[in-house]
Amino acid sequence: MTQSQKVATATPQRTAIIPTRADNFAEWYQSVVKAADLAENSPVRGSMVIKPYGYGLWEQIQRALDDKIKDEGVQNAYFPLLIPLSFISREAEHVDGFAKECAVVTHHRLEMGPEGKLIPSPSAELEEPFVIRPTSETIIGDSMSKWVQSYRDLPLLLNQWCNVMRWEMRTRLFLRTSEFLWQEGHNAFETAEQAEADARKMLEVYRSLYVDFLAMSPFCGEKTADERFPGAVRTYSIESMMQDGKALQAATSHNLGQNFSKSCGIKFQGRDGSEHFAHTTSWGLSTRSIGGLIMTHGDDDGLKMPPRIAPQQVIILPITKGDDGAAAVIEYAQNIAAQLKAVGVRVHIDLSDARAPDKMWAAIKRGVPLRVEVGGREVEEGKLTHTRRDLGRESKTSCSVDEFIGSIKNILDDMHHSMLKTSQSYSKSRVVDCQTAGAMKEYFETSLELGFAKIPVELLTDEALAVYRKDNALTTRCMPFEDEGRMVLIGKSY
């Protein structure tokens, strides 16, 4: 028996998540969401409860993105949850796109029904029903039409953080829920060129969020006509490749042209003295990004939080034996935590009375980037032991507290770049250039691993190939900017 075989026998692999990614990716995903304590199903079909740790993650994403949005000169505002039915029907394509998934509010009072149960009061039916916003183009457009009089009122740059509702047929935690959280930006401009540039710019903002904070390496490009937002002239998207080779649309940005300004009446007196319709854009990123993060970075032991948006960047695990010296160890841990906070690191101390191994596994499953163990030995020597979540137990290192505080920023930075690199090389390795329909079919039929085929856009008009794509649930993801519209990515998607 070789050395490596011995090791394998001595420490049989036990993963924290069952099943593993290779066994059943969909179930693995569900397990990670639960094991990492991010969210759970609610009594309301298709809606989820986001638990404190999951919401803490969303707050970090919000904070990072909100800063970037404000850097672009956009102001936050808030528009109503309820949208008059007539507003939704203003833009023809918009109606087609959203009508079938709208929740509608029809009554304003409950009363005791004949069977002793509360029912919507028949005498309290609304004259005009309200739609719970599936997105807010129309109601924000209504405000914009009042706020914009002159070209001097443009550009008008607005964003709101809110919830929206789309009555989905099939839901999955974070990836698709009927109610979800997002930000939706809505900008209005004087010229078509400005709107087009804005749509591209906001997509770039999303790309930088993914790269710089979520350590993900998405594909950016324009959507093909059939994948466009209802009512948009052009739709751009961030497409991210998950570990099972499927695509996740991770953010979108739309150039709406004058479609909404015409239907909502956003007009202004131009420099030439005559009346013009504004050119608008809209752009959004949702809690789905959390699903993308999980499926990009997770492993068979659970979540791996990218350090820059981890709600807890460091978790300190006090190792106490009985009561002997426990107080000293905890005080030592609190002292380290204070020093970490002082240098801007988000730190948490696990003061639960669980045993040390259980604390460790809880931290592993939740994906806390760095675990710090402190016990009686470290207290005496002024040291600590730390382990990186992304590298595992092999990375266990002992050093002095001072040295650790001095290098913590670098450690977290290294981790970010290492996770980003892994994500980049993975995404890249799963894209295969296919110049012909035959090559594309061969790829999807013979490749052992799912991924994207990059094909010339002319092949989209190939009818036989369109049938093949439909039969195999292969959709166009986007036409990457780098190919200047000549190529399109084809793959399966969430």
Place this chain on the structure above:
RNA sequence: CGGGGCGUAGCGCAGCUUGGUAGCGCAACUGCUUUGGGAGCAGUGGGUCGGGGGUUCAAAUCCUCUCGCCCCGACCA
């Protein structure tokens, strides 16, 4: 919304075919020993078997309706 699978203790499951009033593992709780990569022993508590209706002396089990979850599609962030 179509096809398939599944709802029994917090979680994972057995029991259902051949009806007889519910069990296993983990978790929880108590005590002792433990504690630096998933601890051991002993003991304890917890379920109107998703819900409604039906068949029957008797239903987790049979029939029916309904709700929910998961997977594969269609649709979509």
